Amino acid sequence: MFGLRNLVAGLRALARKEQTEREMDEELRAYLVAAVEDKLRSGMSQEKALRAARVEMGSVEAAKEEIRVAGWEAAAESLWQDLRYGARMLRKNPGYTAVAILTLALGIGANTAIFSLTYAVILKSLPVPNPGELVRYTSSEPGASDLSLSGPVYDALRKHETVNRDILAWGQADFAVEENSVMTRASGALMTGNGFRVLELRPYLGRVFGESGDVSGGGPDGYQAVLGYSYWKQHFHEGRAVLGHPLSINGCAVTVIGVLPPGFDGLIAGERAEIILPLSFEGPQWHAPGNNWLTVIGRLKPGESLQSAKANLKATAAIVREEADPTHLFLYGFGSPFQFAVESGRSGRSFLKVDYSRPLLVLEILVGLLLLLCCANTALLVLARMSGRFREFAVRSALGAARGRLIRQALTEVGLLAAAGLAGGIWLGWAAAQSLVAVLGGIGESPSIDVTPRLAILAFAAATSFLSALAAGIWPALRVSRVDPALDLKQGEARIAKQLGAWIVPAQVAVSVTLLVAASLLGGTFLHLLLENSGFQTNGVVMADVDLSAAKLTGMQRAQDVSQIVEAVEKAPGIVAATLLSSPPLPDGWAAAYYFSLGKHGEIHSDMHTWPAFISPGYFAAMGTRITEGRAPARADQNGSAVCVLSASAAAYFFPNEDALGQFVYSGGSDPTNDGKDVDPKNACQVVGVAEDARFMSLREAAPRMLYRLAAAGDWGTSFTLAVRSSGTENGAAALRKAVHDVVPTAFPPTLFTFNELVNSHLQRERMLMMLSLGFAGIALLLTALGLYGVLARSVTLRTREIGVRVALGARQQDMFVLVIRDGVKLVLLGGGLGLAVSLAATRLLRTLLFGVSATEPWMLIGVVAVLLWIAFPACYIPARRATRVDPMVALRHE
Structure with missing residues (x-):
């Protein structure tokens, strides 16, 4: 209560200065009159009593100053005077002011931009209640960590993990959405029916599906979908009529039942979920023990912690592994069982975090150094400016100004510069962060990363501005406050020249x-x-990600259409070669396979890290990878037994001291005990050529052992990559676009990109x-x-x-x-x-x-x-x- 009275009194004194002065005069006069009357009663004369009372009270102005200083408003008024004086001095030197503000804005903006990206990629929590209660389960195998989990592993975890209220499973997916006979693509996700309850996420509009809707066929009401806020806003213009609206997704009827709140884009950073469907929407093939595609997140029970979750997982890991894979073909493959781990799920999952944690740390250090440099440059400007005012500070010191007041005046001017730099830095930081997000995008897309200034980012920028002002101003302020009036009134700024x-x-x-x-x-x-030799010739190569799912083709029709597309591209003018690929080079993710070979004397050469690539004739001519021995697969090979081409390192590994041509390589699945015990011709492919090593998986790593297997015409699904080498990228792009549209008019327009864009x-x-x-x-x-x-x-x-x-x-x-x-x-x-x-x-x-x-x-x-x-x-x-x-x-x- 006492503090509140002081606050009110101080505000009143600041707002009504004249009235406060009159009241102080009246109080002091009343005190003087009372003192005189008291002395008159003691026997003094009027004149002596007045004189004695005035001597006791002292100077009226001094007394008034003591009263003013006693309240907090005096310090506030003094600071306001310093701010006004500092602003006036800065206005008198616009050149100095502009350079200093721009310098600080540059440093603050660079730091704000990198921190905005770091916050969005690494530090940002999921926009759900109590995100600190979430934990995320992962798996690992030799050479790979932070892997997704399979459906059976999720089921076993949910059964045996006792520290969680419940556990959800989430899988990212792409959907073909048909509405009013118009087919579009949408990024989305599949989630178990308990997911919204685990996340404690309430809809912005309508309702969400539960476990009763996560069954085969979607239950009595069919499959139900929940839309993301941005998707609802863009496609349905924020209309409430979207509730109950029918959609066709991947050819299946779906009903919209709700809209998620703004800000929630999914559980995987950078990958927006525009439509969320029950996990049962996908067929059972997605739930095999070896199909690791699910992000698994649990919410801890009250009183439980991440450490208790780790202890519980350690105790149940063997049981989970056994129940999820009783055949030991998937979670026990390659001689070492999969290991499970649990970590904080506060931020969901972020593939960008894996790739960019170290780069962002490096950038934070670099921008910190840049800020230090900006502060040093500003300190030089301030010091040069202050050195020209040495006589002014000497005069003020001679007139009685305390050293603390001189320091405060100098720091106030720097603080004004830093405040202006903060405003410019926030704007520069936001613009730069938006540009960085665009840089992080892949082919034709930008990740869903929100770098809009929020409280944490603004607080960081403000703290950066404060530290900048302190770093840039403290030494000049201390230096100019150490004035010697007797000396500095004569020599002034020359004293600090050295x-x-x-x-x-x-x-x-x-x-x-x-x-x-x-x-x-x-x-x-x-x-x-x-510039390093990658084993490819990237110039002149154009690729297209083709998706025929919208056409709803049967297997036989799809095989014919795929062949016709390739033939149409090959006949286009300017096309040198064309090929189909199961995936373009430099993929984001790829699965190694287990292969073995039999030597001439029966010895077995097995490998669990050979990378398969399914191709069509024309691959090596299109990609510019040289055949060093034998030949490339031809169209005639598609009608006979399986053939393949090995990379040079794979040929040397499987057939040491032998000629690989004409030999057979066998697929062993994921069972390492199959070394030559089950030589099934159906799992064999004959080597017809050896190609130079190519950095197919990553330009940052050595070329892997590759097995290029020729796929039959009917092996291609609805999605594949079509690549062409042409005399000009315009010719290749036009040929690809025209071939797909002419053969399958109802297919999605292909996503086109050059090999050089893929490398970039x-x-x-x-x-x-x-x-x-x-x-x-x-x-x-x-x-x-x-x-x-x-x-x-x-x-x-x-x-x-x-x-x-x-x-x-x-x-x-x-x-x-x-x-x-x-x-x-x-x-x-x-x-x-x-x-x-x-x-x-x-x-x-x-x-x-x-x-x-x-x-x-x-x-x-x-x-x-x-x-x-x-x-x-x-x-x-x-x-x-x-x-x-x-x-x-x-x-x-x-x-």
Whole structure:
């Protein structure tokens, strides 16, 4: 209550100053009258009583000042005066103000952009009640972690895990949606009927399905769908009539029963679920023990923790594995059983998190260094500005201003700069984050990542702004507050000429060198990955992801149409070769298979990490992969027994010291005990050729052992990839688009992309790191050059008298030039050496992101030094030229 009274009284004093002053005058007069009356009663005369009362009370103005200072409003009013004075001083120097604000906005904006992306990809929680209660179950096998789970594993987990209220399963899916005879694609998900209850997610409109709707056929009312908010807004214009609206999804009748709240896009970061259907919507083939496609999330019971979930899983893992795979063909494959793990499910699942956790950490460090550089540059500006006001601060100190008040005044001006930089930084950060999201997208798409400024991001930006103001202003404020009126009224700013930039510029150079080394390493990595021999010839290749599901073709008709599409493409003008692929190279995910071969003496060569690719004739000509032995599969081979082509490494592995041509490779499924025990001709394919090794799986890794198996005409499903090599990408794209439309008019328009676009998409992480690090390094070098120039130019100005004396005593112009250049070179060499030392020590953080480059390579060190000198030369040369033009007579007369 006392605090509230003080607050109210302070607000009243600030709002009604004149009335408050009158009330204080009246109170003081009343006190004086009371004191006089008291003394009159003691026997004093009127004159003596008045005199004594005034002596006891003291100065009226001093008493009023004591009353003012006692309340919090005095400090607020004093701060307001400092703000007004600081704003007035900044308005008087628009050039200085604009440069300082832009510098801080750049640093704050860069940090805000990277943090926005980090928050969205790594830190953001699911928009559901109590996300900290969620846990996520995963599996792993040798060489792979954070894998999805299968339907039987989910069922066993739900049965035996006792620390959860319940567990849901979620699978991402793409749907063909038909409405009013118009077919469209939609990204969506399948979820168990208990999912909404586990998530405690309430619909924005209508209702959600439950376990009674997650049965074969959808129950009595058929299958029911819940729409995402953005999908409802885009396709149904936020109409409530959507409830009960019928849709045809993948050829099945579905009824819309609800709309999810805004902000919930699904359980997998970056992959929006526009339509959610019960898990039973998919057929039983999706629930085989080896089909790992489900994200499994549970909600802990009250009092349980992640540690108790881990302990419970450890105790039940063997039982879960046995119940889910009693045949031991899937979860016990390749000689090592699958391992289960549980982790926090607060953020759902994020494939982007796996790929970008380390890059984002590196970028956070780089933008932190950039912010430090911006603060250093601003500190130089503030220090130069404050040094010109030394006499002002000396006068204020001589008139009684306390050191704390001088520090507060200096920091207030920097705080105003930082506040303006914060406003600009938030806008720059949001725009930059949006651009980064576009960079993270794949072919023709951008991930569903929301980087809209929210409370956490704004709080981060505000904290960054506060720290920037502190870092940029504290040293100049402390420096100018240590004024000596007797000395500074005479010498003023000349006293700090030698201190100006003595340590700030070397720090700037060190930070710039660190950023430049990082940019060189990351840029070199990108170029190596792009230019390294991949086993493909990417120029002139166009691909199309074809989806015939909308046409509802039978198996025989589909096989005929697929063959006609390929023939139509091959006959198009400018087409060199065409082929079908089960998946394009550089896939996001792929499953290895188990193969073995029998040597001439009966020895067995088995491998559980051979990667199969199903192809059609023309693959090697279309993709530019050379056949080194034998021949490529031909169309005639599709009518006989199965044939294949091995990569060079696979041929050497399966047939060491033998000719692979004419030999057979057998598929062993996932059973490692099948080494030659079950040589079934139906599982064999004959080797007709050997191809050069190609980095089919990833450009970042060595070429895997590949088995290219020729698929029969009837083996292709409704979705496949069609690739062509043509004399021009326009010819290839037009041929693909026309062939699909002419043969199957009702098919979805194919998604077209060039092989080079596929490579660029595959290397988007490396490209983002290269572009941002080069941008940060460029900005750092520019700021460092400006800082160095400013320090040297200011130094020449402050040392005009010294230079004049030197010239008057016989120093040559060349000597003055060398004097300034030497000062600049010292600063650059000191900072450059420190920066190289820090860079070499810090490269271990980049080690997992590098490919084909090393921090100790001579070309890189020479390049860094050359760029540094190239930037430093003009920054030193211009002030040095000014020093040679000082007229000693003018300089001495002025002094």
